[in-house]
Amino acid sequence: MPALRAVGVRDLLDEALASVLARPSRSALTVLGTVLGICALVATLGVSTTAGHQIVGRLDELQATEVVAEPAGGSGFGAPPVSELPWDIEDRLERLNGVVAAGGYANVDVGDRLVSSFLIERLTRDLSFRLRVVAATPGLFEATRSTLSSGRTWDAGFSEREDRVAVLGRAAAERLGITDVAHAPAIFVGDEPFVVIGILDELAREGDLAAAVLIPEGTARGLFDLGAPSRLIVDTELGAAPTIAAQAPLALIPNDPDQVRVTLAQAPRGVQAGIESDVQALFVTLGLVALLVGGIGIANTTLVSVLERVGEIGLRRALGAGRSEIALHFLAESTLLGFVGGILGASGGVIVVVGFAASRDWVPVLDPWLAPTAAVGGAAMGLVAGLYPALRAASLEAAEALRSG
Amino acid sequence: MLLEGVSRTFETEPPVRALRQVDLTVDEGDYAAIEGRSGSGKSTLLNILGLLDAPTEGRYWLDRADVLAQSDSERAATRARRIGFVFQSFHLMPHRNVLENVMLAGVYSRMPRGERIERAESVLQRVGMTHRASFVPTQLSGGERQRVAIARALLTHPRLLLCDEPTGNLDSRNTATILDLFDELAADGLTLIVITHDELVSRRARRRLVMVDGMLSEQPRRLDEPA
Numbered sequence: 001m002p003a004l005r006a007v008g009v010r011d012l013l014d015e016a017l018a019s020v021l022a023r024p025s026r027s028a029l030t031v032l033g034t035v036l037g038i039c040a041l042v043a044t045l046g047v048s049t050t051a052g053h054q055i056v057g058r059l060d061e062l063q064a065t066e067v068v069a070e071p072a073g074g075s076g077f078g079a080p081p082v083s084e085l086p087w088d089i090e091d092r093l094e095r096l097n098g099v100v101a102a103g104g105y106a107n108v109d110v111g112d113r114l115v116s117s118f119l120i121e122r123l124t125r126d127l128s129f130r131l132r133v134v135a136a137t138p139g140l141f142e143a144t145r146s147t148l149s150s151g152r153t154w155d156a157g158f159s160e161r162e163d164r165v166a167v168l169g170r171a172a173a174e175r176l177g178i179t180d181v182a183h184a185p186a187i188f189v190g191d192e193p194f195v196v197i198g199i200l201d202e203l204a205r206e207g208d209l210a211a212a213v214l215i216p217e218g219t220a221r222g223l224f225d226l227g228a229p230s231r232l233i234v235d236t237e238l239g240a241a242p243t244i245a246a247q248a249p250l251a252l253i254p255n256d257p258d259q260v261r262v263t264l265a266q267a268p269r270g271v272q273a274g275i276e277s278d279v280q281a282l283f284v285t286l287g288l289v290a291l292l293v294g295g296i297g298i299a300n301t302t303l304v305s306v307l308e309r310v311g312e313i314g315l316r317r318a319l320g321a322g323r324s325e326i327a328l329h330f331l332a333e334s335t336l337l338g339f340v341g342g343i344l345g346a347s348g349g350v351i352v353v354v355g356f357a358a359s360r361d362w363v364p365v366l367d368p369w370l371a372p373t374a375a376v377g378g379a380a381m382g383l384v385a386g387l388y389p390a391l392r393a394a395s396l397e398a399a400e401a402l403r404s405g
Numbered sequence: 406m407l408l409e410g411v412s413r414t415f416e417t418e419p420p421v422r423a424l425r426q427v428d429l430t431v432d433e434g435d436y437a438a439i440e441g442r443s444g445s446g447k448s449t450l451l452n453i454l455g456l457l458d459a460p461t462e463g464r465y466w467l468d469r470a471d472v473l474a475q476s477d478s479e480r481a482a483t484r485a486r487r488i489g490f491v492f493q494s495f496h497l498m499p500h501r502n503v504l505e506n507v508m509l510a511g512v513y514s515r516m517p518r519g520e521r522i523e524r525a526e527s528v529l530q531r532v533g534m535t536h537r538a539s540f541v542p543t544q545l546s547g548g549e550r551q552r553v554a555i556a557r558a559l560l561t562h563p564r565l566l567l568c569d570e571p572t573g574n575l576d577s578r579n580t581a582t583i584l585d586l587f588d589e590l591a592a593d594g595l596t597l598i599v600i601t602h603d604e605l606v607s608r609r610a611r612r613r614l615v616m617v618d619g620m621l622s623e624q625p626r627r628l629d630e631p632a
C-alpha cells in the first residue's frame with residue numbers, strides 16, 4: 001500500500017516556475033497590475049516618510065521643540081508686574097513630561113561699569129568694554145543647545161555659593177582677547193573679578209547671548225541689581241511643545257499664571273503636512289486600486305490558464321497528481337506571479353523614493369520592512385487570487401480532462 | 406487485477422450506460438487487447454482500470470487492494486507508482502523538451518531528483534529516443550512522440566501499462582516499431598492492456614477482448630494466430 005504523500009515543495013515550485021516561464025509575455029503582462037499597485041504603495045509610503053523626516057530636520061526640528069516664556073507685561077504702563085517669573089526654573093519645569101531642558105536669564109544692571117580682562121581698568125580705558133552682562137540659570141546652556149569651545153558651564157552649586165565665575169559668549173570672548181580657559185583667565189566687571197570657566201562656541205537659540213558675559217544668577221544677585229528673569233527657554237521633546245506651552249504658566253506662577261506669556265514657534269510645515277497627507281491618501285488609494293486590479297488580473301489569467309490546460313491537468317492526474325496537488329500547482333503559479341510582481345513593484349517604489357529624495361537633495365528614508373512586506377503582500381495577493389482557479393482545476397474529473405485536452 | 410460486475414452510467418440526459426456488468430481478471434504479465442466499435446465503452450473501462458474514474462457499480466481489486474475504498478490521494482499514489490498511461494494524442498507538454506517531459510512522471514511519484522535524470526535517460530534509450538532528448542515535441546514525428554510518451558510511462562517502473570489507441574495516429578511503420586516495443590515490455594513481465602481499432606495491433610496481444618455496447622467478452626484465439 002503506497003503511503004500518503006505530498007509532492008515536494010521544490011518540485012512544486014519548479015513546476016509552477018516552468019509553467020509561468022513557458023508563457024513569458026503573458027506572465028509579464030499579468031504581473032504588470034501588481035507591479036504598478038505595489039510600486040505606487042511603496043513609493044507613496046516611502047516619499048511620505050522621507051518628507052516627514054525632512055520636516056523634522058534641523059531648523060524645523062529646532063522650532064518644533066522650543067517654548068519661550070516671558071513676563072506678560074504688568075498690569076499697567078510702567079507699573080511693576082503683580083507676580084514675577086521665578087528663578088528656580090529648572091525645578092519647576094524639568095519635572096513636566098516632555099521637557100528636555102529649561103533655563104532662563106535676565107540682563108544685569110551693572111551701571112556704568114565696563115568689562116575688562118585687566119585689573120588696571122581705570123588706567124587703560126581703551127581695553128575695557130561696555131559688554132552686556134547676563135545672569136543665567138545653569139539649564140540655559142542646554143535649553144539653548146549651546147556648545148562650548150573651551151571649558152565648562154556652571155551648575156546650581158556655583159549659583160548657591162555665589163561663586164565668581166563667568167561663561168563668555170564667543171563674540172564677548174573675542175573682544176576680551178580670551179581664547180581658552182586653560183590658565184583660568186580672569187575678567188573684571190568694574191572692580192569685581194570673575195574667573196572665566198567656559199567659552200561658548202555656538203548657541204542654537206538666543207544667538208544674541210554670544211556677545212554677553214554670563215554669570216550665575218545667585219552671584220549676580222549678591223553683587224549687582226538683579227530683577228526677575230526676563231526670558232525662559234524650554235527645550236522639549238518632539239511633539240511635546242504645545243503641551244508644555246499649556247502647562248508652563250501654571251508651573252511657573254501657580255497663583256497667577258496669566259502673568260506668563262508663552263510663545264510657541266509655530267511649525268511652518270503644519271499646513272503643508274496636511275496637504276501632503278491628503279495627497280498621500282490619494283496615492284495609497286490609487287495603489288490599492290491598482291493592486292486590486294492586479295489581483296483580478298492574476299485571477300483571470302490563472303483561470304484562463306486552467307481552462308486552456310485541461311489536458312495538462314488530466315495528464316498530471318494520470319501521472320499521479322491528486323486533486324490537492326493540482327490545486328497546489330495553480331496556487332503556486334498565482335502566488336509566484338504575485339510575488340514577482342511584489343518584488344518588482346517594491347524595487348520600483350524604492351527607486352522612485354530614492355529619485356524623489358535625490359531631486360530635492362533629501363536623504364531617502366524607508367522603513368526597512370516596507371520592501372519585504374510589499375513583496376510578501378504581493379505573494380499573499382497572488383495566493384488569494386489563485387484560490388478560485390485552483391479549486392476549478394482541482395474539481396475537474398481526470399478522465400474528462402484527458403478526453404477534452 | 407479483478408473486476409466484478411462493474412458498471413458505469415453517465416448521468417446525462419438521457420443517461421448513458423457506458424459499461425454494463427463487466428467482469429474481468431487480468432493476471433500479472435498479461436498482454437491484452439480490447440477491441441470494439443466507437444462509443445462501446447473502451448476508454449471508459451480503461452479510465453476505471455487506471456483509477457482515473459470510478460464505476461457506479463461493482464468492485465475492483467488491484468494488487469489485492471480494494472481500490473474503490475481508497476482516498477483520492479491513495480489512488481493518486483497508486484497511479485504514480487504502479488500504473489503507466491499512453492494516449493492516442495500523446496499528451497506531451499509543448500514547452501518542455503523530451504527529457505523534461507519524461508522526467509515529469511518522477512514529480513508525482515516522489516522519485517528523488519538525481520534518480521530522475523538517470524532513469525529518464527535509460528528509458529529514452531529503451532525506446533530509442535536518446536538522440537532527440539533535447540528536442541521539443543513539435544520537432545518530433547508522431548511515432549517519435551509516442552515513443553517519448555511510452556518512455557514517460559515507463560519512468561517509474563510501473564507494473565501495469567494502459568494504452569488507449571496508442572497507434573491511432575501512426576502509420577504502419579511507426580505502428581510496427583511501437584508494437585515491437587510492446588512485445589519486449591510484455592516479455593519483461595509488464596502487464597499491458599491496449600485499446601485498439603487495429604487488427605494488426607490486437608493480433609500481437611496474447612489475449613483479445615471485445616467490447617460491445619458496454620459489455621466485455623473474451624475472444625478465443627484463432628488457430629492461425631501465433632500464441
Ligand SMILES: Nc1ncnc2c1ncn2[C@@H]1O[C@H](COP(=O)(O)OP(=O)(O)OP(=O)(O)O)[C@@H](O)[C@H]1O
Pocket residue numbers: 400415416417421422423441442443444445446447448449450
Ligand atoms: N463524461 C461523459 N458523459 C456522458 N457520456 C459519456 C462520458 N464519457 C463517455 N460517455 C459516453 O460513453 C460511451 C462510451 O464512451 P467511450 O469513450 O468509453 O467510448 P470508446 O469505446 O472509447 O470510443 P472510441 O473508440 O471512439 O474512443 C459513449 O457513448 C460516450 O458518449
Ligand SMILES: [Mg+2]
Pocket residue numbers: 447448449569
Ligand atoms: Mg476511446
